[in-house]
Amino acid sequence: GIQVEQSPPDLILQEGANSTLRCNFSDSVNNLQWFHQNPWGQLINLFYIPSGTKQNGRLSATTVATERYSLLYISSSQTTDSGVYFCAVERTYKYIFGTGTRLKVLA
Amino acid sequence: NAGVMQNPRHLVRRRGQEARLRCSPMKGHSHVYWYRQLPEEGLKFMVYLQKENIIDESGMPKERFSAEFPKEGPSILRIQQVVRGDSAAYFCASSPVQGRKIKYNEQFFGPGTRLTVL
Numbered sequence: 001g002i003q004v005e006q007s008p009p010d011l012i013l014q015e016g017a018n019s020t021l022r023c024n025f026s027d028s029v030n031n032l033q034w035f036h037q038n039p040w041g042q043l044i045n046l047f048y049i050p051s052g053t054k055q056n057g058r059l060s061a062t063t064v065a066t067e068r069y070s071l072l073y074i075s076s077s078q079t080t081d082s083g084v085y086f087c088a089v090e091r092t093y094k095y096i097f098g099t100g101t102r103l104k105v106l107a
Numbered sequence: 108n109a110g111v112m113q114n115p116r117h118l119v120r121r122r123g124q125e126a127r128l129r130c131s132p133m134k135g136h137s138h139v140y141w142y143r144q145l146p147e148e149g150l151k152f153m154v155y156l157q158k159e160n161i162i163d164e165s166g167m168p169k170e171r172f173s174a175e176f177p178k179e180g181p182s183i184l185r186i187q188q189v190v191r192g193d194s195a196a197y198f199c200a201s202s203p204v205q206g207r208k209i210k211y212n213e214q215f216f217g218p219g220t221r222l223t224v225l
Contacts, residue, residue: 031213042218093162093212094152095150095214097142097151099148
């Protein structure tokens with residue numbers, strides 16, 4: 001099956017810093033989503049991005065499908081950005097999740 | 108415009124009891140997916156349903172677990188005779204289109220049900 005690897009596994013930032021999270025996948029996919037799981041466990045859709053670049057406020061994402069990776073950029077991080085960021089890829093309707101990047105933003 | 112709803116949000120069961128988890132998809136969505144998240148892990152696919160049909164249950168344990176999505180009402184994930192290893196967060200997602208034949212398949216997740224087995 002498709003393997004999804006995320007890096008780094010853990011990240012600690014000072015408030016206001018920028019960061020880049022990476023997602024590599026081992027085979028071609030139809031769809032890709034980024035999620036934020038907040039400290040209360042809720043999954044929040046960040047981006048649906050099978051290819052190209054999207055921006056939403058301080059967050060942006062880029063997927064290069066031909067090279068099998070996606071990047072999530074967080075600028076001017078805030079303490080509310082803390083949590084786990086998951087990349088998930090889909091080829092046959094079921095999403096396969098990476099193991100996540102655990103982010104902690106310090107005030 | 109309500110999102111995916113799940114209830115209960117927290118469920119405590121003793122070993123051997125039954126657990127019933129409910130999921131109401133977003134309005135206009137007819138495809139439901141169940142995922143399980145063990146502590147400190149990513150989500151893992153369990154089952155994909157459309158109204159009155161199980162499309163793929165390859166991720167669901169063969170025994171004690173079952174799922175349905177009736178013509179009326181929410182989707183139900185049922186776990187019989189729960190064991191401690193069933194303790195996890197169970198997430199439901201819905202999408203507006205059929206994922207297999209049409210490339211677009213954005214899934215929207217509910218808040219999850221956290222099952223604790225004592």
